[in-house]
Structure formats: structure tokens, C-alpha cells
Amino acid sequence: MTAGSTDTASDGTHPRPRGGRMPRRERRVQLLESALEVFVAQGYHAAAMDDIADRAGVSKPVLYQHFPGKLDLYLALLDTSCDLIIDNCREALASTTDNRDRVAATMKVFYSYVASEEGAFRLVFESDLTSEPDVRERVDRVTTECASMIADVIRTDTGLPDEASELLAVSLVGMAQVSARFWLAGGGQIAQDDAAALIAGLAWRGIRGYPMTDDH
Amino acid sequence: MTAGSTDTASDGTHPRPRGGRMPRRERRVQLLESALEVFVAQGYHAAAMDDIADRAGVSKPVLYQHFPGKLDLYLALLDTSCDLIIDNCREALASTTDNRDRVAATMKVFYSYVASEEGAFRLVFESDLTSEPDVRERVDRVTTECASMIADVIRTDTGLPDEASELLAVSLVGMAQVSARFWLAGGGQIAQDDAAALIAGLAWRGIRGYPMTDDH
DNA sequence: CTGCACGCCGATCTTGACCTCCACGATGTT
DNA sequence: AACATCGTGGAGGTCAAGATCGGCGTGCAG
Numbered sequence: 001m002t003a004g005s006t007d008t009a010s011d012g013t014h015p016r017p018r019g020g021r022m023p024r025r026e027r028r029v030q031l032l033e034s035a036l037e038v039f040v041a042q043g044y045h046a047a048a049m050d051d052i053a054d055r056a057g058v059s060k061p062v063l064y065q066h067f068p069g070k071l072d073l074y075l076a077l078l079d080t081s082c083d084l085i086i087d088n089c090r091e092a093l094a095s096t097t098d099n100r101d102r103v104a105a106t107m108k109v110f111y112s113y114v115a116s117e118e119g120a121f122r123l124v125f126e127s128d129l130t131s132e133p134d135v136r137e138r139v140d141r142v143t144t145e146c147a148s149m150i151a152d153v154i155r156t157d158t159g160l161p162d163e164a165s166e167l168l169a170v171s172l173v174g175m176a177q178v179s180a181r182f183w184l185a186g187g188g189q190i191a192q193d194d195a196a197a198l199i200a201g202l203a204w205r206g207i208r209g210y211p212m213t214d215d216h
Numbered sequence: 217m218t219a220g221s222t223d224t225a226s227d228g229t230h231p232r233p234r235g236g237r238m239p240r241r242e243r244r245v246q247l248l249e250s251a252l253e254v255f256v257a258q259g260y261h262a263a264a265m266d267d268i269a270d271r272a273g274v275s276k277p278v279l280y281q282h283f284p285g286k287l288d289l290y291l292a293l294l295d296t297s298c299d300l301i302i303d304n305c306r307e308a309l310a311s312t313t314d315n316r317d318r319v320a321a322t323m324k325v326f327y328s329y330v331a332s333e334e335g336a337f338r339l340v341f342e343s344d345l346t347s348e349p350d351v352r353e354r355v356d357r358v359t360t361e362c363a364s365m366i367a368d369v370i371r372t373d374t375g376l377p378d379e380a381s382e383l384l385a386v387s388l389v390g391m392a393q394v395s396a397r398f399w400l401a402g403g404g405q406i407a408q409d410d411a412a413a414l415i416a417g418l419a420w421r422g423i424r425g426y427p428m429t430d431d432h
Numbered sequence: 433c434t435g436c437a438c439g440c441c442g443a444t445c446t447t448g449a450c451c452t453c454c455a456c457g458a459t460g461t462t
Numbered sequence: 463a464a465c466a467t468c469g470t471g472g473a474g475g476t477c478a479a480g481a482t483c484g485g486c487g488t489g490c491a492g
Contacts, residue, residue, distance in 0.1 A: 021458080021469075043347035045261060048449065059471050064451070128344045131259035143398065163405050164414055171395040171415050178390020179383055182359065189379050198380055199387050206422030237439070237488085264479060275441045280481065 028066050031056050036077050040119040044074055044129045075134060078127070081120040082142050085113050089146045099157065100204050103172075106150070107200035110176035111192050114184050125177055147173045158210045168210070172203050236273070244282050247272050252293050256335040260290055260345045291350060294343070297336040298358050301329050305362045315373065316420050319388075322366070323416040326392035327408050330400050341393055363389050374426045384426070388419050 022030070034056035038047045049070055053060045067073040092105035114121050124142055129135045150169035154160060160168070176199065183195045190198075238246070250272035254263045265286055269276045283289040308321035330337050340358055345351045366385035370376060376384070392415065399411045406414075 045344075046347045049451080050449085060450090061452070061472095062470070065469090070450070126346055128261075128346055130342055130344050131262040140401075143394070147398075163402070166402075167395055167399060167406065167411055167414060168418055170398045171391045171418055174394020174398075175387045175391040178359070178394065179387040182363075182386040182390075183383060185356075186379070186382075190383065195383060198383060202384055202387055202422040204422075205425045206418040206420075209421045210418075265481085266479080276480090277442095277482070278440065281439085286480070 024066075027058075027062075031058075031063060031066055032073075032077060035073050036118060036120060036123075039074060039077065040122050044070075044127065071132070071134070074123075074129065075138070077120070078123050078135065078138050081123050082138050084120070085109070085124065085142055086145050088113065090149055093149055093153065099153065100208070102153065103204045103207065104197065104200040106172075107176050107196045107203065108193070110180045111183065111196040114180040115192055121181075125181060143170060143173050143177075154207070154210070160210065168207065172207065175199060175203060240282075243274075243278070247274075247279060247282055248289075248293065251289050252334060252336060252339075255290060255293065256338050260286075260343065287348070287350070290339075290345065291354070293336070294339050294351065294354050297339050298354050300336070301325070301340065301358055302361045304329065306365055309365055309369065315369065316424070318369065319420045319423065320413065320416040322388075323392050323412045323419065324409070326396045327399065327412040330396040331408055337397075341397060359386060359389050359393075370423070370426070376426060384423065388423065391415060391419060 031052070035047075035052045038052045038055055041047075042051070049060055049063060052073075053063045056063070063073075067076070088109045089106060092109045093102055095105050096102055114125075124139055127135055127139055130139065147166060147169035150172060151162070151165040154168055155162060155165040158165070179195070179199050183190065183192075247268070251263075251268045254268045254271055257263075258267070265276055265279060268289075269279045272279075279289075283292070304325045305322060308325045309318055311321050312318055330341075340355055343351055343355055346355065363382060363385035366388060367378070367381040370384055371378060371381040374381070395411070395415050399406065399408075
């Protein structure tokens with residue numbers, strides 16, 4: 001009935017052609033790409049190793065010849081994503097000495113990260129494996145590290161205590177992260193740069209007034 | 217074999233004594249409480265129905281006589297938590313007409329919510345079942361609804377376009393949510409009211425200037 | 433005292449996903 | 463050009479966890 005079937009859900013992404021042998025390194029990269037696509041699309045739990053193997057056009061044993069298990073594969077991708085946003089955040093903060101530009105540049109980093117085609121940010125901001133301590137630690141480290149770098153600037157320029165600087169910095173990171181994700185879900189009714197600039201303005205207006213010691 | 221039990225990791229929370237028959241309604245409430253504790257402590261996937269039943273001091277069939285399945289149980293708890301924060305947010309916004317007080321009251325709501333002893337906020341802000349559309353819809357609705365109520369105020373008082381108002385409101389919600397969660401993780405080095413006031417100040421300084429064009 | 437109803441428990445089934453074993457074909461060498 | 467080697471593929475094992483079925487004890491009406 002209902003000839004339907006309509007391919008339950010497997011389609012949408014064509015598996016690669018089945019043939020072809022390729023060098024180890026290249027195969028590994030391809031497996032990582034396929035795994036990222038599947039994890040992003042389905043989440044950790046819903047993603048089956050069979051799906052990843054099919055997506056790459058190989059069979060399951062090949063996958064296990066490159067990665068010891070599902071969790072290792074996930075952690076490898078997660079580490080890459082975490083390092084990416086942290087490094088970009090660091091570079092943005094170091095790109096200028098003007099704090100207003102710092103805020104704008106950092107906000108742009110978060111929006112670019114979220115807008116990235118691969119969708120790797122979902123592993124960090126929307127992981128469904130937070131019960132795993134290894135995952136939790138890495139995900140938390142993104143916010144912690146980014147906030148820590150921002151907090152250094154805040155503490156240096158305002159003289160606020162450590163805890164307050166950290167909390168303010170975490171707030172800015174949360175603002176960036178949540179608003180960027182929501183902007184993306186909104187389907188781009190606002191241009192990326194406009195959205196980033198809007199929220200950067202909000203953040204800057206909020207944080208600029210804080211120097212307790214009279215700066216100017 | 218191996219009489220088993222030996223509660224490998226179930227410790228930390230003592231299961232209730234095994235005896236006692238009780239009326240349906242009361243049993244149901246107790247099951248909900250036990251399920252909340254387990255889901256909060258372990259997450260959805262790591263939480264086994266056996267754990268919940270043991271926690272309540274009953275056996276698994278009893279659990280299934282009260283709830284059709286694991287997901288239904290989870291959704292019931294999730295709905296309660298979502299309604300709670302949304303209602304509290306609404307009340308905070310309606311509690312005054314001064315926007316500065318509105319920001320402070322709303323921030324306090326988020327911090328109180330996160331500081332609540334039961335930890336129900338983890339179902340909303342740290343769910344590991346976002347791949348389930350029913351869960352995703354409810355979790356997103358929290359941010360959407362709260363932000364929408366805030367956006368109404370922003371749009372009314374600033375004349376900004378809908379999309380910008382929504383994005384700003386989402387940013388404020390994200391700031392509150394993320395900073396409150398990290399404040400809690402920090403172990404209370406800052407008093408709850410101080411932390412909420414600090415971030416409320418940040419938010420208010422950020423939002424108060426709109427729609428004026430930025431200057432220095 | 434006896435039969436009944438009701439709610440509860442131990443033990444079990446099944447599904448699904450992670451993780452390996454036997455056959456096949458392509459490649460490099462002599 | 464033929465053979466040995468190595469990587470690939472399909473089929474299967476294991477196990478954990480969600481979901482369920484026959485016995486048991488308690489309280490009550492007759």
C-alpha cells in the first residue's frame with residue numbers, strides 16, 4: 001500500500017560509489033568527512049556505524065581498521081571542532097588591541113563557525129553525548145577557554161575580580177553562541193554580518209561601561 | 217547467577233525501601249520524582265528504566281503500568297520544566313514596567329531556575345535527546361517563547377524591526393542561560409544574587425542604548 | 433474459614449547496535 | 463602471463479536495555 005516507502009530516511013545524501021581503492025591517509029580523511037556528515041545530520045546515538053561506512057562507500061571492517069570504535073571517531077571530530085573555534089577565538093582577540101574591534105571580531109568568529117557548511121559546530125553546541133565525561137569535558141572546555149581568554153582582557157582593562165571577569169566573559173560567549181545558533185535556524189532572514197554586528201553592538205555596549213577605575 | 221544486584225554504580229543515591237503499597241496517584245508522583253532524579257543525574261541515554269524503578273523502590277513492570285514508555289516519561293518531566301521557566305519568565309516581565317527591573321527580574325528567574333534543587337533545568341538546557349523531534353521542539357520552544365516575550369518589549373520600546381528584536385532577545389536569553397549554568401558549575405564562589413545582578417547589569421547596559429546609533 | 437481481587441515482583445524475550453570471521457578480486461613481481 | 467599478498471565485502475556473535483508474562487502476598491466479603 002501506498003507505494004510510499006519513499007526511502008525511509010536514508011536518502012538525502014548519496015553514498016559514494018562503491019569502487020575504488022585509495023591510500024590510507026586519503027581514506028582516513030574521507031571516513032572522517034563521512035562520519036562528520038552523519039553525526040551532524042543524525043546525532044551520535046542515532047548514527048550507526050553502518051551509516052557512516054555506507055556513506056563513505058566502504059564496509060564496516062574498513063572503518064574499524066582506521067578507528068578503534070565509535071567514540072574515538074566522535075572524539076576525533078569533536079577535538080577538531082573544538083580546536084577550531086578556540087583557535088579562531090584566540091586569533092580574533094589577538095587581531096587588534098581595540099576592545100570594540102575585539103568584540104566585533106570575536107562575534108564574527110562565532111557566526112562564521114556556526115555558518116560553516118560542514119555544521120561541525122553541532123558536535124560542540126548540540127552534542128547528545130554529554131553524559132560521556134570525555135565529551136562533556138571537551139564541550140565545556142570550549143566555553144571555558146574562550147571565556148578565559150576574554151576574561152583576561154576584561155580583568156586587565158577593568159580591574160574586576162577574577163570570578164566576575166570570568167562570569168562576564170562566559171555571558172558574552174553564551175550570547176554569541178546561542179544567538180548565532182538561533183540566527184542560523186532562522187534561515188538567514190538577516191545577513192550574517194549584520195546579525196554579528198548587531199549582537200557585537202549589544203555586547204560592546206554592555207561591557208564597555210565596566211571600567212571601575214576611571215579609564216576615560 | 218551471582219545474585220547480582222551489587223549496584224555497580226547506583227550508589228550516591230539510596231533507593232527507597234522496597235516495601236509498602238500505595239495509592240495510584242501517590243505512586244505516580246513518586247515515580248516522576250525518581251525519574252527526574254535519575255534523568256538529571258545520568259542523562260536520558262545512560263538512565264535505565266531499571267535504575268528509575270530501583271530508585272523508586274518498585275520493580276520495572278510497575279513503572280510500565282504507569283507510563284507507556286521511557287520517552288513518555290521523559291516528555292512529561294520535560295514539559296513540566298519547560299512550562300516552569302516560561303511561566304516564571306512571563307511573570308518576571310509582567311512584574312514591573314521599568315525595563316531595568318525587568319532585566320534584573322528575568323535574570324533572577326534564570327538563576328533561580330538553575331539553582332533549583334531538583335536540577336530539572338538540565339532536561340531543558342543539557343538534554344541528550346535533541347535528536348528526537350519532540351524533545352527538540354520543546355527545548356527550542358523555551359528559548360523561542362522567552363525570547364519572544366522579551367522581543368515584544370524591545371520592539372515596542374525601541375521600534376527595531378522584528379528580526380533584530382528577536383535576535384537581541386535571544387542573545388539576552390543565551391547570556392542568562394549559559395552564564396547561569398556556568399555560575400552553578402563554579403560551585404558558588406559568587407552569591408546567586410550577586411551573579412544575577414552582575415549579568416543583569418551587563419544586559420541592561422547593552423540593551424538600554426537602543427535604538428540610538430552607536431557612538432563612542 | 434474460604435474464595436476473590438488487586439497490585440506487585442522475578443525471570444524472560446526481543447530488538448538493535450557495536451564489533452569480528454571466511455570468501456573474492458585487484459596488484460606487484462618474476 | 464601466473465602466482466602470492468593484501469585489502470574488501472557480506473554474514474554473524476555478543477550484549478545491553480526496553481518491554482512483558484506467570485506466581486505471590488495481602489486485605490476483604492460472604
